Amino acid sequence: MAAYVTRRFLLMLLTLFGISVIIFVLLRLVPGNIVDILFDAAGFVNPAEKAQIERDLGLDQPIAVQYARWIGGYSYISEKPALAEILPRIPITARLAGLALGFSILFGVPLGVISAVRQNTALDYLLRILSLSGLSMPAFWLGLLILMGFVAAFGTIPIYSAEPKSFWDSLLMYSVPAAAVGFRSSALIMRLTRSSMLEVLRQDYIRTARSKGASDGTVNYHHALRNAILPVITVIGIEAAFLMGGLIVTETVFNIPGVARFLVEAIRGRDYPIVQNLVMFIAIIVVTVNFIVDLLYAAFDPRIKYAD
């Protein structure tokens, strides 16, 4: 086990290093650097000034030096350290992501179980169509529809504020966009719970339990669900890391100043140090979550032993 964990950990570091190189190279391919954009906006180009700014930003250095310096680099736009720009935005996105994940588990798992237990009934079909539409709707459109609903019902749209008046205000402020993000994940979790439950319900030991006279409730929830939940936990873990896609568009729609929207702003503004650090931040989260899920898998499932 210790050998396995060490190996996995080293591979994780290798993956992160690879990502940092790939992102760095990709961003150097971008047509037009930040200086061109600044000067386009100003409308005229003084070559001496342009060279001065390129020197200030370190863009005249060799590529290898630029690579070595990017971690902890300074934002081209605000000129603050990248980490100082990113860190204060993390709690906002983390709250949103946490709520979204909470929603998706709260709805996804029970509805998936119901759908499986009532397989091929009208309720099952309804839930399946609902979950499939959740996977088909772009998260930003769902967000826009929610805004539209607010206009129709209250005449205004919920506006993000940095200092909500009370706990309930802030809960409401976060839960509306969180629902828009979480709908997709809950659909995914529901579908997975359903197929995992159906798989288990076909097993021989379930038939044995039924033939011994165990009640439907005991069989479904004691025997089946406990075994069906394992693959679901894996997907919940991976989904948690991959919520980012939904967060990017939802933070944009709802005008929430979190890290996800910041990534889009930084890409648009060619603010390389911010983009690189943000992408690394996202990669670290994904890779760490995958690592933890692997270990949890071993802890939950006694059949899995890592011995190499």
Next chain:
Amino acid sequence: MHIDDYNAELTRAGAHVESRLGAVLFLARRHPLGAIGAVVMAVFVLAAVFADLIAPYDPLTVTASLSLAPPSAAHWMGADSFGRDVYSRIVYGARISLAVGIFSTLLGSAFGIVIGLASGFLLGWVDLVVQRLIDILQALPLLVLALVMAAALGPSLENTIIAIAIPLIPYVARVIRANTLTLRELPFVEAARATGMSELRIALRHVLPNTLAPLIVLATAQLGSAILTEASLSFLGLGIPEPYPSWGRMLSESAAEYVRTAPWLVVFPGLAISLVVFGTNLLGDAVRDILDPRQRDG
């Protein structure tokens, strides 16, 4: 292989079908949701192919007097801020959406197949390098990687296709590799090797055809996510550039301010995206049930 599956499916269900049309109708009855998905997809494909005939107006013609006109008999989905007919733009938008979806899925699958086959067949250092590359590409969410790719390549139709295709590669490569690893140990591959067949020929003639079923299942699933990713990229202004009528782009133009003033600009493009992806998802589920009996629900 898939023809066998198809017949096996029919015989298993006790069907006696003679014609191909009969077989299609039979499958449609057995998978009603899949049939609905196929019909939805067919409608969008027809709209894309015959956009010139179906759209009542030119999607790019700017008419100042029609700016933000609400839905009416002449413009039944209204007009955008430039006075362009929304319905015509949605019909033409099917071309963009399907072209990006289909071509990026094909491109991603093609690279994924080559990489996956090479990795699973050659093993050794090729496999090690490929495995690490897959790890790297899969450590970033699809949209994040596509965003960075799109920014690096610059906004254009071709670049958007590439930006979406690259994040799809590792998913295909993984499935093909896993399949290749299983297949290469099977007796029929051993037999082919014993007859002196070259490794490349074995890979192409024996292994590849047998990974077709999981590949089709995966590709149908990816078509939907490719279309959604295009919509998101264009919504964020980093995908399809003006003046192409991309559905995602139409929503970014209208975005949050039109929620209040011109809801038709928000509702219809989003409905088009959702419907076409819903169609691919329904179809994808049915294809999976038919080709991959292990994952069958019932």
